[in-house]
Amino acid sequence: MKKIKTKQLQILTDIDLVWDFMTEIYDPHYNNGAAAPFFEYAITSSWMNKEYLHLNRFWIDGDKVVGFVFTEDPVTNIFFNLRPGYEELADEMFEYAEKSFPDIGGEKEPVLFPGQRALIRAAEKRGYKVAYENVDMLFDFKSSELNYELPEGFHFVDPLNADPLKLAKCMWNGFNSEELGAFENWEKPNYEKTWDPHRAYNGVLSSTIAPPPHSTYQYNVIIADDNDDYVCFSGMWWVSGNKLAYMEPLCTVPEYRKRGLAAAALTQHYRCLKVLGAEYMTGGGNDFYRKIGYEDKIHWLHWKKTLR
Numbered sequence: 001m002k003k004i005k006t007k008q009l010q011i012l013t014d015i016d017l018v019w020d021f022m023t024e025i026y027d028p029h030y031n032n033g034a035a036a037p038f039f040e041y042a043i044t045s046s047w048m049n050k051e052y053l054h055l056n057r058f059w060i061d062g063d064k065v066v067g068f069v070f071t072e073d074p075v076t077n078i079f080f081n082l083r084p085g086y087e088e089l090a091d092e093m094f095e096y097a098e099k100s101f102p103d104i105g106g107e108k109e110p111v112l113f114p115g116q117r118a119l120i121r122a123a124e125k126r127g128y129k130v131a132y133e134n135v136d137m138l139f140d141f142k143s144s145e146l147n148y149e150l151p152e153g154f155h156f157v158d159p160l161n162a163d164p165l166k167l168a169k170c171m172w173n174g175f176n177s178e179e180l181g182a183f184e185n186w187e188k189p190n191y192e193k194t195w196d197p198h199r200a201y202n203g204v205l206s207s208t209i210a211p212p213p214h215s216t217y218q219y220n221v222i223i224a225d226d227n228d229d230y231v232c233f234s235g236m237w238w239v240s241g242n243k244l245a246y247m248e249p250l251c252t253v254p255e256y257r258k259r260g261l262a263a264a265a266l267t268q269h270y271r272c273l274k275v276l277g278a279e280y281m282t283g284g285g286n287d288f289y290r291k292i293g294y295e296d297k298i299h300w301l302h303w304k305k306t307l308r
Contacts, residue, residue, distance in 0.1 A: 130301050140295065245280065
């Protein structure tokens with residue numbers, strides 16, 4: 001007999017509770033909700049608004065977590081992880097999310113996956129419709145292989161002995177250069193006017209001192225040029241129980257793009273993790289992933305009540 005209770009997220013004590021639940025119900029196509037690193041990467045990143053974490057809620061049957069609803073960034077995006085066999089909780093979880101989470105900017109935006117049929121029915125019953133969809137790609141270790149060599153003039157850096165300041169600068173430039181017009185003429189922007197260590201992307205400097213509890217930094221890939229400047233970074237969360245290589249994030253500084261560095265970084269992940277039993281590696285929605293062997297697998301459905 002099910003005896004369901006609820007519990008609000010307490011960030012200092014519930015990291016393992018979330019991680020264990022999300023890894024237990026993991027499905028490669030996210031039919032039960034997002035993979036565990038999706039949540040932990042966000043809440044340990046500098047770009048996420050932490051103000052509403054206390055609104056995240058668990059549903060628990062005895063001592064077993066069976067449901068979890070949470071926000072990411074922006075906080076109006078709402079995600080649901082639900083254990084198979086507990087689909088009757090979908091309405092209650094959706095009702096809670098609709099009543100309790102912030103309504104910044106006019107409306108909430110539940111994000112569901114095609115296999116979450118009970119939650120989709122709950123959304124439709126409340127007048128939500130799919131506003132748009134984005135697709136992330138997966139690399140299947142069982143049917144494909146990556147074999148892109150590191151170009152001449154570059155070398156891999158030991159991730160456990162990396163310079164955190166160089167890494168932070170690489171990520172700052174790799175993710176923020178578009179704002180500086182780096183793609184207008186492919187000329188090197190003057191990073192020094194915008195970069196300083198206190199603006200490190202993703203809290204790299206602080207996370208080096210206190211990394212996320214389930215991070216696997218030993219599998220990160222860092223590529224440097226002949227001057228030993230870091231020019232490409234690919235993060236890796238190896239979730240051995242799910243045989244999942246969760247790649248997040250991946251960036252190359254603008255003047256080094258289109259040289260094969262990202263493909264070489266993902267090849268390095270492939271070679272290291274295939275021998276450990278990895279079956280899937282995540283990617284993004286960029287066509288780059290498709291070109292090197294990834295496939296469209298994870299469909300993120302964004303629901304809204306008002307379609308513009």
